[in-house]
Amino acid sequence: MNGISNRAGSLEKDFRFDASLCGLFAFGVFPASDEKVVSAIEALREKLWCQTEIGGLARYELDRYHSVALPSPDIPGNPWIISTLWYWYAQYLIEKAKNSAELRESIAVLNWVCERALRSGVLAEQINPFTGEVVSVSPLMWSHAAFIIVVQRYLSKHRDVERCPTCGQPRLPL
Numbered sequence: 001m002n003g004i005s006n007r008a009g010s011l012e013k014d015f016r017f018d019a020s021l022c023g024l025f026a027f028g029v030f031p032a033s034d035e036k037v038v039s040a041i042e043a044l045r046e047k048l049w050c051q052t053e054i055g056g057l058a059r060y061e062l063d064r065y066h067s068v069a070l071p072s073p074d075i076p077g078n079p080w081i082i083s084t085l086w087y088w089y090a091q092y093l094i095e096k097a098k099n100s101a102e103l104r105e106s107i108a109v110l111n112w113v114c115e116r117a118l119r120s121g122v123l124a125e126q127i128n129p130f131t132g133e134v135v136s137v138s139p140l141m142w143s144h145a146a147f148i149i150v151v152q153r154y155l156s157k158h159r160d161v162e163r164c165p166t167c168g169q170p171r172l173p174l
Contacts, residue, residue, distance in 0.1 A: 017047040017076075018060035019083045025095060032095035041092050050079045050129040055112065057083040066136040068128050078126040078135050081113055081143040090150045094157050103161055106154055113147055123147060 006012075021040050025032045032038075048058045056079020059065075063077025071077050084090065090109035097103035116127050116134075124138035159170035 016061040017044050019044065019048065019057065019080075020060075022091070026091065032092055037092075038096075041089070045089065048076050048083070050075050050077075052129045054079060054127060054129050054132045056080070056116075056127055056129070057089055059083050066126055068130065068135060075129050079129055080126050081116065081123050081140070082125070082146050084109060085113055085143070085146040085150050091153060094150065094153050097157055097161060100158075100162050103154070103157055106150070110147075110150065110154070113143075 021044055024030050024040060025034070025037045030037050045057070047061055050056050050058060051074040058071075058075075058077030059080050059082075061076045062071040064071060065077070067078055069075055090106050093106040093109065094103065097106070113123065116132055117123050118134065118138065122139040123143035124134040124136060125140040125143065126135040127133070128135050162171040163169065164171055
């Protein structure tokens with residue numbers, strides 16, 4: 001599903017599910033509402049969501065980078081903040097939202113990230129799928145940048161879907 005891998009000097013097709021498929025809508029190839037994007041995101045969430053109390057999305061199937069457990073169908077790899085936020089799940093929910101109720105679905109993902117930040121507010125690269133503790137690099141500016149981008153997109157989308165019925169001006173977010 002992802003593309004090409006270079007294994008031991010030879011190119012092979014790589015059929016693992018990979019968060020890079022977010023590029024289908026993130027780079028404007030297709031709108032988030034396109035059936036190809038919807039089915040790809042649903043399949044990615046099914047394959048990459050960590051089935052523990054911690055939750056979150058792995059980068060790709062069988063990701064062993066700093067893995068705290070052998071990858072399995074329930075834990076395809078450690079959850080990454082960037083994969084959960086990045087132009088991927090939170091971003092997808094925001095992009096496809098047509099009203100304020102749909103837009104509010106993305107708040108759960110933003111809250112998930114906030115709950116996994118260190119007390120200082122620092123965001124890490126990965127999260128332990130069992131304990132929620134930081135795994136790997138911390139702070140990771142890429143995680144912080146993704147969080148800021150998603151919040152900005154949320155606010156922009158909020159202005160689009162939440163309008164005063166009387167004057168038509170955007171309503172302030174809750």
